Amino acid sequence: MAESELSIFLLALLAGAIRVGTPFLFVSLGECLTEKGGRINLGLEGILVTGAMTGYAVSYLSGSPWLGVLAAGGAGLLLGLVHGVICSLPRVNDIAFGIALILFGTGLAFFLGKDFIQPSAPMLPSIPLGFWSDDTRVRSALNVNVLFFIGVALAFVLHWGLRGTRWGLVLRLVGDHEDSAQALGYRAATVRIVATGVGGFLAGVGGAYLSLYYPGSWNEGLSSGQGLMAVALVIFARWQPINCLWAALLFGAAGAVGPALQAVGIGWSYYLFNAIPYALTLAVMVVTCRPDRTLSGAPGELSLNR
Amino acid sequence: MLKPWLGRAAVLALPVLPTLLAMLTTAVLFVLFLLIQGQPAWQAGPLVFEGAFGSLFAWENTLMRAAPLMLTALCVALPARAGLIIIGGEGALVLGGLAAAVTPLWLPALPAWPMLIAMGVAAMLAGGLWIGLSGWLRQKRGVNETIGSLLLSYIALAVFRHLVEGPLRDPNSLNKPSTPPLDGGYQIGVISDSFYVHWGLVAGVVACVLAWVLVRYSVVGFALRIVGGNPRTPRMLGLPVDRLVLLTCVLGGAAAGLAGMYEVGAVQGSANSALISGYGTAGILVAFAARHNPLAIIACAILLGGLEASGGLLQRRLGLPDATTLILQGMLFINLLAWEALTSRTTNWRLWLRGHWIAAPADALTGKREARHG
Numbered sequence: 001m002a003e004s005e006l007s008i009f010l011l012a013l014l015a016g017a018i019r020v021g022t023p024f025l026f027v028s029l030g031e032c033l034t035e036k037g038g039r040i041n042l043g044l045e046g047i048l049v050t051g052a053m054t055g056y057a058v059s060y061l062s063g064s065p066w067l068g069v070l071a072a073g074g075a076g077l078l079l080g081l082v083h084g085v086i087c088s089l090p091r092v093n094d095i096a097f098g099i100a101l102i103l104f105g106t107g108l109a110f111f112l113g114k115d116f117i118q119p120s121a122p123m124l125p126s127i128p129l130g131f132w133s134d135d136t137r138v139r140s141a142l143n144v145n146v147l148f149f150i151g152v153a154l155a156f157v158l159h160w161g162l163r164g165t166r167w168g169l170v171l172r173l174v175g176d177h178e179d180s181a182q183a184l185g186y187r188a189a190t191v192r193i194v195a196t197g198v199g200g201f202l203a204g205v206g207g208a209y210l211s212l213y214y215p216g217s218w219n220e221g222l223s224s225g226q227g228l229m230a231v232a233l234v235i236f237a238r239w240q241p242i243n244c245l246w247a248a249l250l251f252g253a254a255g256a257v258g259p260a261l262q263a264v265g266i267g268w269s270y271y272l273f274n275a276i277p278y279a280l281t282l283a284v285m286v287v288t289c290r291p292d293r294t295l296s297g298a299p300g301e302l303s304l305n306r
Numbered sequence: 307m308l309k310p311w312l313g314r315a316a317v318l319a320l321p322v323l324p325t326l327l328a329m330l331t332t333a334v335l336f337v338l339f340l341l342i343q344g345q346p347a348w349q350a351g352p353l354v355f356e357g358a359f360g361s362l363f364a365w366e367n368t369l370m371r372a373a374p375l376m377l378t379a380l381c382v383a384l385p386a387r388a389g390l391i392i393i394g395g396e397g398a399l400v401l402g403g404l405a406a407a408v409t410p411l412w413l414p415a416l417p418a419w420p421m422l423i424a425m426g427v428a429a430m431l432a433g434g435l436w437i438g439l440s441g442w443l444r445q446k447r448g449v450n451e452t453i454g455s456l457l458l459s460y461i462a463l464a465v466f467r468h469l470v471e472g473p474l475r476d477p478n479s480l481n482k483p484s485t486p487p488l489d490g491g492y493q494i495g496v497i498s499d500s501f502y503v504h505w506g507l508v509a510g511v512v513a514c515v516l517a518w519v520l521v522r523y524s525v526v527g528f529a530l531r532i533v534g535g536n537p538r539t540p541r542m543l544g545l546p547v548d549r550l551v552l553l554t555c556v557l558g559g560a561a562a563g564l565a566g567m568y569e570v571g572a573v574q575g576s577a578n579s580a581l582i583s584g585y586g587t588a589g590i591l592v593a594f595a596a597r598h599n600p601l602a603i604i605a606c607a608i609l610l611g612g613l614e615a616s617g618g619l620l621q622r623r624l625g626l627p628d629a630t631t632l633i634l635q636g637m638l639f640i641n642l643l644a645w646e647a648l649t650s651r652t653t654n655w656r657l658w659l660r661g662h663w664i665a666a667p668a669d670a671l672t673g674k675r676e677a678r679h680g
Contacts, residue, residue, distance in 0.1 A: 104636025110629030275464030
């Protein structure tokens with residue numbers, strides 16, 4: 001009996017890692033791209049919520065969840081561009097502006113999303129990888145959303161793109177040493193604005209996953225700081241897109257511990273189990289950061305390191 | 307035609323110019339936003355004013371909200387003096403409130419005053435420790451304080467909810483889990499019956515004035531300015547950087563914890579989830595709007611308190627959702643930061659004004675012509 005409970009727990013954990021980790025993956029890839037350019041965007045949290053609302057609303061109004069995902073990305077792109085443009089002005093602190101964007105993004109989403117809390121929108125489809133099993137629990141656990149595979153592919157594409165393409169090299173140059181990029185004739189501000197915009201697009205898609213797949217509804221308590229944890233996650237992943245994938249799965253598993261324990265009947269201290277991802281993030285940062293030296297792989301222009 | 311006193315007034319007004327422009331742009335953008343929504347935008351402005359400062363009742367409501375904002379803004383402004391961006395004030399506030407709420411349960415029965423002091427000390431200790439931990443992690447372990455303090459705040463909220471709905475829950479609080487209610491004698495009253503605002507307002511103003519004296523006139527404040535300005539200079543001077551940073555964090559956290567105590571003692575009567583109402587987040591906005599100047603925090607907290615107080619009126623009269631004030635706050639924050647870019651120009655403008663308008667008023671016209679050529 002105990003053994004089957006353990007296997008249920010592990011199965012729920014694995015399924016949860018993928019299910020909870022997918023938005024982490026998208027947001028952290030977006031943040032990774034932004035930070036490679038030397039900016040930090042804490043506002044991805046606000047973009048995530050706006051994306052969730054936009055995705056849900058467009059999916060409901062148009063009947064197509066994929067159009068919703070695209071619209072969510074578009075909303076994220078716009079907010080990301082705002083961050084990129086305004087932080088290019090002199091004396092504007094990107095961390096502070098990120099906090100402002102969190103307020104604005106969540107406010108915007110709550111304001112415009114009031115009418116979409118009740119109706120139910122069409123959801124994103126998933127691929128039944130558990131077709132071989134008779135156990136319904138295995139089947140439901142192995143229902144994996146298409147966006148997860150897109151995210152995994154994206155991690156590998158970005159990994160290659162940052163190393164092997166002209167665009168990737170320019171972005172890394174701007175992020176590592178602005179003066180050299182300037183000397184070579186690249187406009188650092190433009191490159192950063194584009195990177196922040198694309199990062200916002202990815203965060204918006206991550207938000208659409210939240211409202212259109214898991215948990216799969218739009219309400220005001222939908223996001224629980226995933227956008228901010230993604231910032232820490234990128235540090236943990238040492239600014240490597242492929243590491244972002246593993247880190248996102250780890251964080252997803254941490255977020256799934258609470259629900260997985262509930263699946264086997266342990267329901268006490270629900271709130272404490274939900275805090276595991278935060279504690280894990282903090283622990284990871286304490287272990288990986290050092291006050292006297294910057295981390296290997298950290299972009300040199302990042303205000304985080306100064 | 308161009309009077310020197312006008313020039314002097316312009317020089318004095320220049321530092322406030324970005325803030326004024328930010329408020330103006332926010333108002334314009336907000337009206338535009340409402341117009342796009344098809345809302346009666348022209349009624350919103352007067353309503354915000356009416357709900358915030360239109361009557362004695364509105365003033366009381368505004369000041370009641372301004373009190374915790376002053377304290378949570380200090381939680382951002384004091385560490386900012388040392389160059390840290392701390393955004394975890396919400397966590398310090400709820401832990402402070404919880405500490406204040408359980409102190410009377412764990413101490414023997416005391417007269418009101420000693421008990422209130424004990425509650426205040428407990429609240430300040432809890433808040434100070436929590437934000438101090440963020441500062442310590444940043445100085446000793448290199449953990450970015452913005453992310454660190456926010457994660458600690460999330461953890462604090464989880465611990466708070468767990469304790470209030472679990473071990474510390476009053477079995478009699480059925481549909482709204484809370485700690486046992488404070489004994490009537492230990493509740494914090496209002497300043498007077500004709501001015502229905504609790505004593506937290508006085509605490510907030512006093513804390514801001516004390517903080518202002520600290521950063522403006524004390525040796526510690528002078529050292530802080532060096533620490534906040536540049537990371538290398540203070541080390542060369544041999545200043546105890548770590549201790550100074552920790553001090554600002556602990557003091558800031560203590561202020562936020564105190565805000566929690568007043569919310570519990572004067573508003574809620576016990577620690578419950580109504581304590582998590584965004585005062586910590588709004589405090590960040592207040593501190594940035596005040597440019598981390600403790601005296602300016604008093605004014606900014608009253609303004610923002612008014613904005614929040616008018617939310618109810620907007621909701622009732624215009625049927626706007628409660629997120630309206632959140633949008634307004636976000637717009638204001640964005641504009642404040644964006645107009646900050648102007649400060650790189652205002653210094654030049656001030657020099658120009660000094661040189662051409664005040665010092666040599668007779669040459670003002672030629673100065674103007676020169677500027678046009680330049």
